[in-house]
Amino acid sequence: VTVPVSLGDRAYDVHIGVGVIDRLGAGVRDLFPRGRALIVTDEHVAALHLDRAKASLDAAGVRHETIVVPAGEGSKCFTVLEQVMSRLLDFRIERRDAVVALGGGVIGDLAGFAASIAKRGVDFVQVPTTLLSQVDSSVGGKTGINTPQGKNLVGAFHQPRLVLADTGLLETLPRRELLAGYAEVVKYGLLGDAAFFDWLEVHGPALVAGDRAARIEAVRRSVTAKAGIVSRDEKETGERALLNLGHTFGHALEAATGFGQRLLHGEGVAIGMRLAFDLSVDLGLCPGQDAVRARRHMAAVGLPVAPSDIEGAAQLAGELAPDALIHHMAQDKKVKDGKLTFILARRIGEAFITQDVAIDAVERVLRAA
Ligand code: NAD
């Protein structure tokens, strides 16, 4: 299936399905007739899926080079960016060439940012290989790296020319990474599509267990939702912020646990969405039964829904205490004019943005969680 992203002269298509990675060669040849493919990938993905990408390029007669970086969030940094940039320049990258990001969100953000600054901007293609990157980070054009001051504080908006989301590649993804990506799928239901959430309640467990058709359908609906939001608000002046549902709490939990393997981004988002619904109920804005449903579904598929579900939570009691988490929220880039931005819900499928939340309500919800 194909989902178009409508952005005027920068519009592009997202191809979704088992085996769409085999369209890479033809896709690059058609969009970059005289160019090369400069693949950026990580060690895990290179071992599993690089040969297939190269075979597709070879079959289409597209020349290619590959840059492999270490797997993990640590590669979204100036040091690795510099290494990627020098390799791209050593390859004498030109405007007619394509950077190909083959990997999860880390590779998409890093390679996309490298493409945005190489020669003042060259085009790139996303081949997302994690569920998170297929439903979220590969679409919408946000790219960037982390710094000691915080995550994603250095970056650029740079839209890809093509996205190939091969759901077959998810079969090699560790279950925990798959579940973390599933949290972002649930997010689209919770923030704007109650019928999709209903569908996930029925099909989510099979999707997580490996159901191919369910995976394709979930990625299609998620990408359609994201494409719609991005095409209406590319630079996040309004509606796009809804995609941060669960992220104010989630980001604080990630910061409190040191942005490591203890808590994956999507796991933080799952707990964060649960807390955002609790907060909405606490403020009298949302029926309690919707918060229960949201929480129950995420727990049913195996996602964490409370800070106490985090591995080693007992030893982290201080870091996860309400005041410590509120401190992290205050450091967040989502703070505007000194006020915390929250995405709250009126019900499942209807989220809204507010800066009008009293800290004591936040504290109450954290204490009760
Ligand atoms: P990731 O890229 O680190 O991938 C997770 C792990 O899975 C890595 O170890 C990777 O090597 C491995 N992997 C990837 N594909 C695999 C496959 N098919 N089989 C086996 N292993 C595979 O992490 P992620 O969760 O994909 O992305 C997280 C990043 O995305 C964060 O840096 C976050 O900031 C960013 N992000 C960006 C946006 C955006 O709009 N740009 C949105 C959401 C998240």
Ligand code: ZN
């Ligand atoms: Zn996210």
